[in-house]
Amino acid sequence: xxxxxxxxIHEECGVFGVFGVENAASLTYYGLHSLQHRxxxxxGIVSVDNRVFHRVKxxxxxxxxxxxxxxxxxxxxxxxxxxxxxxxxxxxxxxxQPFLFMHSTGDFAxxxxxxxxxxxxxxxxxxxxxxxxxxxxxxxIFAHLIKKETDNRDRIFPILEALNMVxxxxxxLIETASxxxxxxxxxxxxxxSIGRLGDGWVVSSETxxxxxxxxxxxxxxAPGEVVIIDxxxxxxxxxxxxxxxxMCAMEYVxxxxxxxxxxxxNVHSFRKETGRMLYEEYPVDADIVVGVPDSSLxxxxxxxxxxxxxxxxxxxxxKYVGRTFIQPSQELREKGVRMKLSPVHSIxxxxxxxxxxxxxxxxxxxxRIVKMLRQAxxxxxxxRIASPAITSPCFYGVDISTYDELICAGKDGKExxxxxxxxxxxxxxxxxxxxxxxxxxxxxxxxCFTGHYPTxxxxxxxxxxxxxxx
Numbered sequence: 001x002x003x004x005x006x007x008x009i010h011e012e013c014g015v016f017g018v019f020g021v022e023n024a025a026s027l028t029y030y031g032l033h034s035l036q037h038r039x040x041x042x043x044g045i046v047s048v049d050n051r052v053f054h055r056v057k058x059x060x061x062x063x064x065x066x067x068x069x070x071x072x073x074x075x076x077x078x079x080x081x082x083x084x085x086x087x088x089x090x091x092x093x094x095x096x097q098p099f100l101f102m103h104s105t106g107d108f109a110x111x112x113x114x115x116x117x118x119x120x121x122x123x124x125x126x127x128x129x130x131x132x133x134x135x136x137x138x139x140x141i142f143a144h145l146i147k148k149e150t151d152n153r154d155r156i157f158p159i160l161e162a163l164n165m166v167x168x169x170x171x172x173l174i175e176t177a178s179x180x181x182x183x184x185x186x187x188x189x190x191x192x193s194i195g196r197l198g199d200g201w202v203v204s205s206e207t208x209x210x211x212x213x214x215x216x217x218x219x220x221x222a223p224g225e226v227v228i229i230d231x232x233x234x235x236x237x238x239x240x241x242x243x244x245x246x247m248c249a250m251e252y253v254x255x256x257x258x259x260x261x262x263x264x265x266n267v268h269s270f271r272k273e274t275g276r277m278l279y280e281e282y283p284v285d286a287d288i289v290v291g292v293p294d295s296s297l298x299x300x301x302x303x304x305x306x307x308x309x310x311x312x313x314x315x316x317x318x319k320y321v322g323r324t325f326i327q328p329s330q331e332l333r334e335k336g337v338r339m340k341l342s343p344v345h346s347i348x349x350x351x352x353x354x355x356x357x358x359x360x361x362x363x364x365x366x367x368r369i370v371k372m373l374r375q376a377x378x379x380x381x382x383x384r385i386a387s388p389a390i391t392s393p394c395f396y397g398v399d400i401s402t403y404d405e406l407i408c409a410g411k412d413g414k415e416x417x418x419x420x421x422x423x424x425x426x427x428x429x430x431x432x433x434x435x436x437x438x439x440x441x442x443x444x445x446x447x448c449f450t451g452h453y454p455t456x457x458x459x460x461x462x463x464x465x466x467x468x469x470x
Contacts, residue, residue, distance in 0.1 A: 275302025
């Protein structure tokens with residue numbers, strides 16, 4: 001039997017911006033704190049005050065990087081911020097955003113959420129024309145594309161040209177001395193929303209951050225759109241007439257906070273609906289329903305409501321475990337899992353359990369949870385996954401970029417997962433159910449479940465999977 005290493009899914013990052021509001025950097029700090037679940041490796045804020053740019057960035061959590069003293073240096077009524085989880089380019093302080101660029105035609109900063117599938121080709125194109133890269137992040141490519149020409153045209157024109165050269169997923173904020181440009185990829189793969197705060201504006205990867213800073217949701221940035229925010233308010237320009245709403249399904253399933261609304265669908269409501277549909281597709285006779293904290297709790301509630309089986313807190317998550325925990329032996333790795341997640345013996349002992357989780361990547365965490373519940377006295381464990389089986393890599397900003405990382409990849413993937421995880425039964429939600437749960441929408445990116453990608457894929461993508469077929 002293959003032994004799969006522990007693995008959880010991570011999203012690349014989150015972006016947040018404020019325009020026309022006093023103490024913009026302080027508000028950006030609170031916005032980034034609300035988006036912390038989207039990235040924990042590093043964060044940064046760039047503010048503008050009288051056309052002068054100020055930046056603070058570092059590796060670590062928002063509360064670790066920022067303090068009262070360095071926030072005071074970020075003066076001005078305009079700021080953009082970023083929380084990072086690295087995928088393309090890896091980690092390190094050089095890759096922490098926002099990036100800040102000095103240029104004779106005007107300084108600017110940018111923050112990017114997503115992944116470009118033609119980054120290798122674009123980097124080669126730019127290096128052959130003299131560009132020098134400071135980081136290994138594909139996000140820096142945007143800046144070099146914008147500055148590949150140094151004429152005196154309005155900045156929106158090189159921005160539009162740059163956006164038409166990139167392929168992949170992005171929610172992008174560009175901050176100049178007097179404007180913020182909010183840009184979203186033409187496929188609609190990553191979320192980006194605009195809110196109103198007094199006489200100013202707020203832009204965020206998720207709407208949950210609006211509530212924290214006191215902003216009111218106005219609308220989403222549309223696919224293929226650039227929203228220009230300046231002293232005149234909002235202006236809209238389309239960089240592409242090719243528009244699709246292929247929102248990443250994993251935003252709903254796993255990444256986003258349950259109090260966020262993505263394209264008019266509340267994330268908690270979506271997850272509850274997937275739980276209900278999971279019961280319709282795979283009912284089971286059991287005593288209690290238990291969700292794996294935290295992102296699976298809504299789906300577990302939905303399963304319970306649909307089935308009439310009581311919902312119980314059979315697993316408790318320790319919210320104070322550090323972000324990293326090095327386990328040099330198998331015994332200590334097992335203890336590391338127990339530090340993060342513990343069964344409630346009095347709840348699960350002697351019970352037939354429906355265990356609801358949002359997804360399975362490598363399967364090791366699921367296997368350990370099943371083992372813990374059995375040791376706590378569970379009589380039966382029926383694992384139900386509130387999303388389809390992940391069978392294909394993601395190239396748009398989710399760090400599952402090779403088939404080797406996926407327990408369910410290949411013809412016998414599901415059976416392999418059932419064998420390794422060891423539950424009494426294991427079933428996954430159908431892809432069709434995701435569309436119904438999202439309000440009977442017609443478009444979603446479900447490439448990691450089906451292998452059908454909404455964009456072209458480039459040679460660099462195939463190089464990571466040389467021996468695999470899409």
